[in-house]
Ligand SMILES: Cc1cc2nc3c(=O)[nH]c(=O)nc-3n(C[C@H](O)[C@H](O)[C@H](O)COP(=O)(O)OP(=O)(O)OC[C@H]3O[C@@H](n4cnc5c(N)ncnc54)[C@H](O)[C@@H]3O)c2cc1C
């Protein structure tokens with residue numbers, strides 16, 4: 001009997017892990033479980049709609065299900081009790097469930113109207129089934145954060161409708177952006193420019209925007225080549241002038257409080273590097289400062305706290321962690337790949353050292369569970385989305401879970 | 417013919433393509449596939465034909481798995497005269513200034529050591545409408561037939 005592995009989460013961490021496991025041992029039974037009816041995690045719901053090239057890694061992941069024998073169990077939320085069931089049923093269980101709650105700044109005024117968080121906003125923009133409605137934007141936006149997510153949001157808010165051609169941004173979000181009242185975006189980093197988290201290419205890409213005028217305030221200098229890359233990228237925006245939307249980059253500002261008027265954001269108060277107070281008036285405060293586990297059905301903090309070897313992703317006997325769930329909200333798609341290859345080797349080594357414990361139930365534990373979406377079910381959703389694409393779009397995502405399930409769920413006889 | 421397909425990748429697309437190309441050529445040739453990260457430049461063999469498949473990352477740079485190879489090549493004065501290779505690049509025209517810089521760099525590294533390039537470098541654009549394999553399969557078979565003439569002449 002071949003060994004069985006259940007991977008919870010079908011983002012890059014889970015999919016690359018399945019890939020590495022099946023490459024080394026094609027006979028393994030690898031099952032990928034996701035709380036959503038659709039696979040691929042943040043490749044679908046985080047990677048920007050105008051970066052379709054980056055999303056093309058899903059062609060590799062499709063292979064898992066189409067040729068390599070992996071199975072998809074969509075629309076299954078794993079909580080602590082189900083996790084215990086899976087640990088009984090599989091030789092190894094891997095938590096690759098990501099991190100989806102927005103981190104908070106922990107400063108006064110954070111709950112005023114007009115404060116918007118990046119995770120919430122990207123889910124709404126990208127038609128995530130659990131998203132809230134698109135929020136109301138004002139004319140003057142302060143965007144806190146200097147990671148790639150902040151740059152994605154800056155770019156989307158700044159693009160003209162024509163510049164979104166070829167993307168998979170949905171009609172509602174497209175309309176929302178086209179009608180947005182935004183006139184000015186001040187993007188603020190806590191660190192100096194040289195230590196900003198963003199990749200230099202992400203900033204260089206902004207030089208192509210036709211509708212903006214960019215002003216970079218005090219980027220400073222650096223002794224490090226990595227730092228200079230970022231500063232040079234910012235300098236490459238000097239010629240990005242003449243468009244109606246004004247973008248200002250400001251650095252080394254620590255947020256202290258969000259100021260309100262009648263319950264709505266009116267300004268953000270910062271402290272600069274020299275300790276002086278800086279007030280930036282605004283009517284929308286958008287934060288893109290990272291993610292955390294939030295209200296978490298899997299009790300991540302406890303699992304990681306009690307882990308055998310958290311660095312290697314080994315939580316307990318037969319229980320592993322990968323991707324953002326293990327490392328925290330840092331690192332891009334390639335890092336999950338490298339990580340997954342290391343973890344796959346570790347899991348296979350552990351199998352080698354474990355006696356074959358008789359045959360486990362494996363995927364039979366899902367038999368009779370209602371409304372599971374199989375890979376074939378996802379293919380129905382995928383085909384419907386591609387067929388519904390509007391002009392200048394490559395896909396029209398279905399945002400409603402009910403509608404997804406209607407397309408995808410086949411009532412299958414429980415397997416013997 | 418004896419063929420080695422070497423790939424340089426960051427997110428795995430070039431690896432998948434390299435394996436697919438091997439699948440296409442296997443019926444008629446002896447084919448092996450290796451990651452550039454596992455390949456020692458001292459191991460080039462004049463009797464084999466090298467198909468190199470490589471993406472671009474960062475800002476027009478070589479992808480992670482090709483970096484150690486590039487370092488080793490830069491540090492080495494190995495003469496690759498008589499080693500025949502062809503290059504297929506993966507990139508994205510969204511990065512217009514640095515489009516396919518990685519595969520270009522890889523070809524240059526081979527040429528500076530005296531290796532012989534077969535055909536032109538063909539590139540795939542992740543933002544274009546072609547699937548990589550639809551460009552790469554015809555490329556591979558054409559390169560292989562060009563190379564077989566050359567390698568026979570050399571013997
Ligand atoms: C807005 C945004 C944009 C990004 N853009 C890029 C980019 O352009 N390029 C790049 O390289 N990286 C980008 N990243 C980073 C990249 O998305 C991450 O490195 C990567 O997705 C992490 O992979 P993961 O598999 O750990 O998590 P995720 O991709 O989040 O996948 C986790 C999966 O687990 C599922 N899940 C969660 N809880 C449960 C549960 N209890 N039961 C069952 N399933 C569950 C989720 O539904 C999800 O499908 C971006 C990140 C964000 C947030």
Ligand SMILES: Cc1cc2nc3c(=O)[nH]c(=O)nc-3n(C[C@H](O)[C@H](O)[C@H](O)COP(=O)(O)O)c2cc1C
Pocket residue numbers: 053054201424425426427428429430431470471472473474475476477479506507508509511514515516517542
């Ligand atoms: C962060 C990032 C940077 C990239 N930089 C470039 C670039 O400078 N030039 C280019 O042609 N392609 C670039 N690409 C596109 C990749 O080369 C392309 O997606 C390719 O298919 C990746 O193949 P791989 O998975 O084998 O690495 C970049 C992609 C990403 C995500």
